[in-house]
Amino acid sequence: MTPLTFADLPALGAHGFDTMFDVRSPAEYAHDHIPGAISLPVLSDAERAQVGTIYTKDSPFAARKLGAALVARNAATHIETALAGCDGSWRPLVYCWRGGQRSASFASILTQIGWRAQTLAGGYRSFRRLVTGMLYDHALPHRLILLDGYTGTAKTALLPLLAAQGLQVVDLEGLARHRGSMLGAVPDGQPSQPGFESGLAMALARLDPVRPVLVEAESSRIGRLNLPAALWSAMCAAPRIAVTAAPQARAAYLTRAYADVLADPDRLSDLLDPLRAFRGHKVVDQWQAQLRAGQGQALALALMTQHYDPAYAASRLRHGVVPTASVDAGDLGPDALARVAARIAGLVSGM
DSSP states (O other), X not given: OOOBOOSSHHHHXXXXXXXXXXXSOHHHHHHOOOTTOEEOOSXXXXXXXXXXXXXXXXXXXXXXXHHHHHHHHHHHHHHHTTTTTOOTTOOEEEEOSSSSXXXXXXXXXXXXXXXXXXXXXXXXXXXXXXXXXXXXXXXXXXXXXXXEOOTTSOHHHHHHHHHHTTOEEEOHHHHHTBOSSTTOBOTTOOOOHHHHHHHHHHHHHTSOTTSEEEEEOOOSEETTEEOOHHHHHHHHHSOEEEEEOOHHHHHHHHHHHTHHHHTOHHHHHHHHGGGHHHHOHHHHHHHHHHHHTTOHHHHHHHHIIIIIHHHHHHHHHHHTOOOSEEEEOTTOSHHHHHHHHHHHHHHHHTO
């Protein structure tokens, strides 16, 4: 069985196999994996640590012997459970850390059964090199257009509407699992930096670089994650379409979009406290009083006018940002956003 080599991420994304399996340990998979791959570990985290300890402290031979026994035992369990419904025509692609013994051993067992299994040359590490090459070593070939606008102008909500208009979009906040502000954390937490980069790279690999790609204007960090160098460079040079709306409409939209945050006043109050260093005690005390009084929309309006908008305006001035075009989003309701998406699609076609 000759391991397969893919020249780039688009080729890997179009691998053509029925299923891709990551046979590394659960912790390795959780840290990062090829998007779309299913975890089917042939060694548990504890088993991998045990084999590694024997390899370094006892002998490589003893470690390989134990590893082979464990892989065979776990492979038997997978065949009897997760793979029980796969018919004779099923074609899996299998990878491990560097395309070595774990994936080769498991794929060999599968081929002995009659399945047309293949392994990925270089394993996860070869995939990671492709990701790094795209996001750090070379300029992106994609032509980006930024969706700009003050906080509360529903930029993220517009992305799926723009995709429905036939435009190419990348949802950076969705990939980062964060809504982009100090209040933007989501319950499941963010992926690792490599995990974010893997999702981003494969999302870009699926797009036609000849056609424009819309992304939301962001800072160089989303939560605790950094935007990769090639993406940030392309974003800094990209034209912008600004979405505008009246402050009251934005405040009402934010109240709806951040209902989960407003539902936990104690946590939100704690999140506001660090802003005392920037906005002063009097201002933050006022915000927290509005929060305690259940005045969610008033708080959203105050945060916009006293914190987010001034910070955003200063950043625009500092970086010399001038939008190419702007679109008024009205009341930011569903009908208004549908009209805005259609208007933006028209603007993009002329850019």
